[in-house]
Amino acid sequence: MPGPVLVRGTGLLGTSVGLGLRAEGVEVLLHDPSPAACGVAQDIGAGTVVDLEDPALAPALVVVAAPPDVTADVVVDSLRRWPRAWVLDVASVKGAVLDAVAEAVSRGRLDDGAPPRFLATHPMAGSERSGPVAARGTLFTAAPWVLCPTSETDPGAVEAGEALARALHADVHRMDAAEHDSSVALISHLPQIAASLVAARLQDAPDASLALAGNGLRDTTRIAASDPQLWVQILSGNAHRLVPVLQGLRDDLARLVEVLEAPSAPGARLGVARLIADGNAGRARIPGKHGAPPQAFALVTVLVDDTPGQLARLFETIGRAGVNVEDMRMDHASGHRVGMVDVSVLPGRRDELVSVLTDAGWKVV
The missing domain is CATH 3.40.50.720 (NAD(P)-binding Rossmann-like Domain)
Incomplete structure (x- = not known):
């Protein structure tokens, strides 16, 4: 250019x-x-x-x-x-x-x-x-x-x-600019607010409780580490597009609180199930790898020692098997020097990969 x-x-x-x-x-x-x-x-x-x-x-x-x-x-x-x-x-x-x-x-x-x-x-x-x-x-x-x-x-x-x-x-x-601003209110600004609100609840949490935290909490609150001054400017600049989105979230949260205040009441469990199912349906609409339609992958969980070179050795074994890693995440066992690596692969290759890893001496969960 x-x-x-x-x-x-x-x-x-x-x-x-x-x-x-x-x-x-x-x-x-x-x-x-x-x-x-x-x-x-x-x-x-x-x-x-x-x-x-x-x-x-x-x-x-x-x-x-x-x-x-x-x-x-x-x-x-x-x-x-x-x-x-x-x-x-x-x-x-x-x-x-x-x-x-x-x-x-x-x-x-x-x-x-x-x-x-x-x-x-x-x-x-x-x-x-x-x-x-x-x-x-x-x-x-x-x-x-x-x-x-x-x-x-x-x-x-x-x-x-x-x-x-x-x-x-x-x-x-x-x-269009208006369509853009409405889109980012939903897919960018709302997640930032949700992450910050969840993370704010942790300020006074006992250390013993936080010691139990896993990847779920870390993933949910990762972007809560963002710059407050920057986000004051962003949220203020898009407030009129963001408020309706927050009102919808507030209504959903109010319904959930009402249900959980009487969890044994008729229909309460159905209300909770519907909320979780709605979340499933919304998440399923997020585009998958390379922007392609969402696709369900099979998970293979492998225990890996927390020592230098172990991840490289694991992926070398997977590479030799000719299996493509579609996604990967790692969690650590509390109090132990071991990690649990979740490898996402195409469903049709899962059993083959489990067999290859087991034969190579890896412990597959």
């Missing part, structure tokens, strides 16, 4: 964009209000720090990776500074940014030719960690990257957005 590309904001996303583009041979320029963040991003190879006031600065594309609460201002500033550049943002909420650009035009801060040069986008990738030190050039590989063009958006801006996403090996999707 053509360069230079100016990345404004050197947090997790911006620095990852820089690293990924540099790996593809694209010239990347960096700017961030924080000299420390910008310096770290430059030191790890994400690009070259520049001065925005340099009159020779002429980016072909500006990627705004600023915090959500200032994204719109940085987009407007970029459109004003570089009237020949395409400008796109990578914030989690799209409607607010588009509204801000339209308002800037109406107030005379931008000319009518500015909005067509702007493309609202959102790469659906990230981490519970933040900052440039958490960045990696492969962050967007195989991840959805949503483009939200309007009826005014110049085709050149859309082409630039597609070129950026493909250079970073992302999967390009197109969606």
